[in-house]
Amino acid sequence: xxxxxxxxxxxxxxxxxxxxxxxxxxxxxxxxxxxxxxxxxxxxxxxxxxxxxxxxxxxxxxxxxxxxxxxxxxxxxxxxxxxxxxxxxxxxxxxxxxxxxxxxxxxxxxxxxxxxxxxxxxxxxxxxxxxxxxxxxxxxxxxxxxxxxxxxxxxxxxxxxxxxxxxxxxxxxxxxxxxxxxxxxxxxxxxxxxxxxxxxxxxxxxxxxxxxxxxxxxxxxxxxxxxxxxxxxxxxxxxxxxxxxxxxxxxxxxxxxxxxxxxxxxxxxxxxxxxxxxxxxxxxxxxxxxxxxxxxxxxxxxxxxxxxxxxxxxxxxxxxxxx
Numbered sequence: 001x002x003x004x005x006x007x008x009x010x011x012x013x014x015x016x017x018x019x020x021x022x023x024x025x026x027x028x029x030x031x032x033x034x035x036x037x038x039x040x041x042x043x044x045x046x047x048x049x050x051x052x053x054x055x056x057x058x059x060x061x062x063x064x065x066x067x068x069x070x071x072x073x074x075x076x077x078x079x080x081x082x083x084x085x086x087x088x089x090x091x092x093x094x095x096x097x098x099x100x101x102x103x104x105x106x107x108x109x110x111x112x113x114x115x116x117x118x119x120x121x122x123x124x125x126x127x128x129x130x131x132x133x134x135x136x137x138x139x140x141x142x143x144x145x146x147x148x149x150x151x152x153x154x155x156x157x158x159x160x161x162x163x164x165x166x167x168x169x170x171x172x173x174x175x176x177x178x179x180x181x182x183x184x185x186x187x188x189x190x191x192x193x194x195x196x197x198x199x200x201x202x203x204x205x206x207x208x209x210x211x212x213x214x215x216x217x218x219x220x221x222x223x224x225x226x227x228x229x230x231x232x233x234x235x236x237x238x239x240x241x242x243x244x245x246x247x248x249x250x251x252x253x254x255x256x257x258x259x260x261x262x263x264x265x266x267x268x269x270x271x272x273x274x275x276x277x278x279x280x281x282x283x284x285x286x287x288x289x290x291x292x293x294x295x296x297x298x299x300x301x302x303x304x305x306x307x308x309x310x311x312x313x314x315x316x317x318x319x320x321x322x323x
Contacts, residue, residue, distance in 0.1 A: 021052065022049060022052060022053060022054040023052060023053050023054070023227060023229060023230035023233065024053075024054045024056055024230070025048075025053050025054070025055055025056065025076050025077060025227075025230050025231070025233075025234045026056045026058060026074075026075045026076045026077070027039065027055060027056065027057050027058065027075060027076070027077050027078070027234075028058045028060050028065075028066050028069045028070065028074070028075035028077070028078045029057060029058070029059065029060065029066075029078070029079060030059075030060055030061075030062065030063070030066065030079075031059040031060065031061065033079065034183050034274065035079050035100065036057075036258060037245070037255050037258055037259065037274070038238060038241045038242065038245065039055065039057055039241075040255060040258060041241040041244055041245060041251065041255070042055055042237050042238065042240075042241045043055060043057075044254075045240075045241070045244070047237040047240045047241055048233070048234065048237045050237070050240075051233035051234070051236050051237045051240075052229065052230075052233050053230055053233040053234050053237060055234065055237070058074070058075055060078075063080065066078040066079070066080060067080065067084070070095070070218065070219075070220075071093075076219055076220075076223060076227075076231075077217050077218065077219045077231075077234070078217070078218055078219075079100055079215055079216065079217060079218070080215065080216075080218050081135070081214055081215050081216075082097045082213070082214075082216065082290060082312075082316050082317065083135065083294070083297065083305060083306060084218070085097045085218055085313075085316050086294070086306065086307075086309070086312050086313040086316045087306060087307035087309075087313075089313035089314075089315055089316060090307050090308055090309040090313045091307065091308070094220055094221040094222055094315075095218050095219065095220060095221070096218070096219065096220075096221045096224065096315055096316065096317065096318040097216045097217070097218050097316055097317055097318060098216050098217050098235060098282065098317070098318050098321045099213030099215075099216040099279045099282050099286070100213070100215050100216045100217055100238075100279075101213065101214070101215055101216075101277040101278070101279065102211050102212070102213050102214065102277050102278075102279050103182040103183075103214075103273060103274065103276065103277025104136065104182055104198065104199035104200050104211075104214060104277075105129070105136055105179065105180050105181045105182045105184070105185045105198075105199055106179075106180075106182075106185045106195045106196070106197065106198045106199060107126075107140060107177060107178070107179045107195070107196045107197050107198075107199075108170070108177065108178050108179075108180065108185055108188045108189070108193045108194065108195055108196065109176060109177045109178075109193065109194050109196045110170065110173065110176050110177075110193060110194070111192060111193070111194050113176035113177065114176075115176055115177055115196060116196075117196075118143070118144050118147055118148055118152075118196075118197070119148045121144075121152060121155070121156045121177060122150075122155045122156060123155070123156065123157070124156055124157065124176055124177060125156070125157045125158075125159055125175045125176060125177065126152065126156050126157065126158050126159065126175075126177045126178070126179060127159050127160075127161060127166040127169065127170060127175045127177065127178040127179065127180070128158050128159065128160050128161075128166075128178075128179045129160075129161070129162070129163040129166055129178075129179065129180045129181055129184070130160075130181075131160050132158075132160065132304075133301045133304050133305040134179075135214065135297055135301075135305075136179055136181075136199045137158070137179060138296070138297050138300040138301050138305070139199060139202045139203075139206065139293075139296065139297070140152060140179060140199075140202060141153060141300050142202075142206055142296050142299070142300055143197075143202040143205050143206065146205050146206070147205060159175065163180050163181055163184045164184070166178045166180055166184070167180065167184050167187060167188060170188065170193065171188075171191055171193075177196070178193075182273050182277060183270060183273065183274075185273075186266070186269040186270045186272070186273040187266050187269065187270070189269050190263070190265035190266040190268075190269045191266075203289075203293075206292075206293070206296050207292060208289050208292045208293055208296075209289070210285055210286060210288075210289040211289070212286055212287075212289035212290040212293055213279055213282070213286060213290070217235070217238075219231060221315065221318070224318065224320060228320070231320075232320070232321070235321055239323070242278050245274065245275065245278070246275055246278055249271075252267075252271050259271075281323060282317075282321065282322055282323055283322050283323075287317050290312065290316075290317070291311075291312050294306070294311070294312045295310075295311075298310045298311075
């Protein structure tokens with residue numbers, strides 16, 4: 001019997017040591033963000049632990065709160081865009097970026113609006129999520145300049161508001177056109193609104209032939225150097241989660257309450273849009289596309305968007321992760 005007892009005690013030590021060896025990664029995410037769907041898959045299937053990592057999720061109240069949490073060392077990683085990373089690096093910080101999603105929104109119009117082309121927006125209200133330096137809005141302005149020779153901020157009537165409010169007033173018939181984020185446009189599509197043009201479709205006219213990542217995981221380069229196995233294990237767990245979400249409808253059925261989809265049409269639209277936004281690669285061509293896009297965004301957004309540098313800061317995209 002004492003052999004069994006000894007084996008049991010040794011087993012406890014082995015389990016305890018295995019748990020102790022898990023590298024903790026503290027992720028700060030918006031409490032209402034769609035990234036929570038992916039993190040839920042990671043935790044549900046223990047994908048983090050399979051990679052030797054313990055994912056600790058901190059829910060935050062907004063984009064500014066995420067930046068403050070990262071800058072203050074309260075979390076290790078957040079989701080934001082590479083424009084912010086470039087701006088921070090220009091100012092002396094060492095944050096760096098790997099892609100999370102290439103999902104983008106669309107310019108949606110009411111079916112009874114009479115808006116069939118970009119030119120039809122002349123004199124009409126356009127609801128825009130994200131403010132005057134929202135990347136999609138700047139890209140749409142650049143596209144209009146190239147296609148109709150006019151800047152939409154001058155010929156249309158831009159109205160800036162929160163994404164949920166824009167959906168509400170559009171469905172109520174108070175505004176004919178809305179440029180919103182991908183998960184909100186998915187809901188509009190399911191409600192019968194019409195996609196005039198996707199942000200992805202703007203890219204070729206801007207001289208960009210590849211869809212660059214727009215948002216991603218951001219962390220300190222020094223932290224990544226000190227905790228290389230942790231960040232790479234974390235990123236591998238996310239790729240594994242994406243693989244499940246790309247192929248398993250059953251997994252989406254499990255996640256459905258998190259999506260807050262009110263009907264089957266909305267749920268299917270969200271699932272389809274999410275899958276379309278899963279990055280297929282992260283290499284030199286993707287980074288080159290981002291650099292090209294940066295030039296356009298800097299031209300239309302100016303210092304308010306990109307800060308002091310008109311070019312993308314070196315090191316914005318982390319060199320330690322490619323696929």
